[in-house]
Amino acid sequence: MSDKPERFIDDEGLRLDGRRVDEIRPMKVEMGVLSRADGSCYLEWGNNKVLAAVYGPRELHPRRMQKPNEVLVRYKYNMASFSVEDRIRPGPSRRSTEISKVSGEAFEPVVMTQYYPGAVIDVFAEVLQADAGTRTAAINAATLALADAGIPMKGLVSACAVGKVDGQLVLDLNKPEDNYGQADLPVAMTQDGEITLLQMDGHLTPEELEEGLEMVKKGCQQIIEIQREALISRYGNEDEEGEEAE
Template identity: 65%
Template sequence: MEIDEKPERFIVDGLRLDGRKKDEIRPIKMEAGVMNRADGSCYIEWGNNKIIAAVYGPREVHPRHLQETYRAILRYRYNMASFAVDERRRPGPDRRSIEISKVSREAIEPVLMLEQYPRSSIDVFVEVLQADAGTRAAGITAASVALADAGIPMRNLVSAISVGKVDGEVVLDLNKIEDNFGDADMPVAMIVESGEVTLLQMDGIFTKNEFIEAMELAKRGCSQIYDIQRDCLISKYKKLDSD
């Protein structure tokens, strides 16, 4: 089925068009420490998304007037490569990338102990190599692992996922067709252990009951993502120990 064609139905016999149930996430592969020259890094494949996150710092702030006396500053750059989608994009930041960079930084900032590195910067670069819906959630998830891989003091990891509505039903982890033609899309990021929500955006309309159902799905989805993040970091350090 072509991506630019809206299907007659998104859910057939209880299954979505890619064979998943309503509350099922796409396959995820994640690896930490993939870039030697970064202080921390993470590569994630989430469905057909392919994203790499790299962390540099803490390091000196340039230009110096951006320094903060009692804490580090977090700089987050989300970028979608020009070849990441079917239609060729102009290289460089656009309004969407700038907005995603801002909300992603605000989603991760609450777990970082920035006060331990005054007058410093921590720079996060998230590069989308292949896009298939949910890139901001996948980017936040990978960036959180990359920050932990860099040894940045963190109170916890941040996990993120999207929830949406198709055929009048709430579904977890939208794919590209559901994202393009569905009724609603709601990216959510949270600290799983405390339940604190650090990102909540919505494009579309939920009823009150649908919103409650969507948040429950998001919590369950983020819990699964959190387990994958932990296993990814544990695997890296087990590998280092064996080497």
């Protein structure tokens, strides 16, 4: 028997978890949680729990994989076997390989790769508890882990999904919306709004796509603020320090 809800949005315009259509789930981040990693971040987003760890820049072996003029950024997304209700078979899957590839590419426009030619930066994103939106949660955690590792970046990357349920666009899909909705569109973007990842499952009209991208942009801006606050609380506010030094 399907556990598909009859309706996803009630007469008041509220979703099953009480959110409005353009509201993201509560997000909590903590940086520097792993002492052996060069940078790390633990992130909770709704019921998602994700840990990101960054190692490097370090020398890349085997040497034939080195890029002579830039650093190689490797991104590995993994769902722990205990992260979902039914146990997931450990090891890479088609899904995790695809997510790792597109998520790594989402950082290409921001990481200043020219600084460490021949080296590698490894980003590990481990999903400890999954509840829809794990690839976007992992990207949000990975951005802060990269910053925590001191990797030079032009800016932060934030990510959020938009989708469609009951014929309406909704921001940051929860599990039933992701499972039974009509569309799911995870997006990552730089703080300047340049899209660095866009995937789509399901169907949206061109008008819905346009409107959905506007919604997701607003969601990503909220996430950038959360990321910025986490950075300031860990490393202080550069402007304030500058003022003090004067």
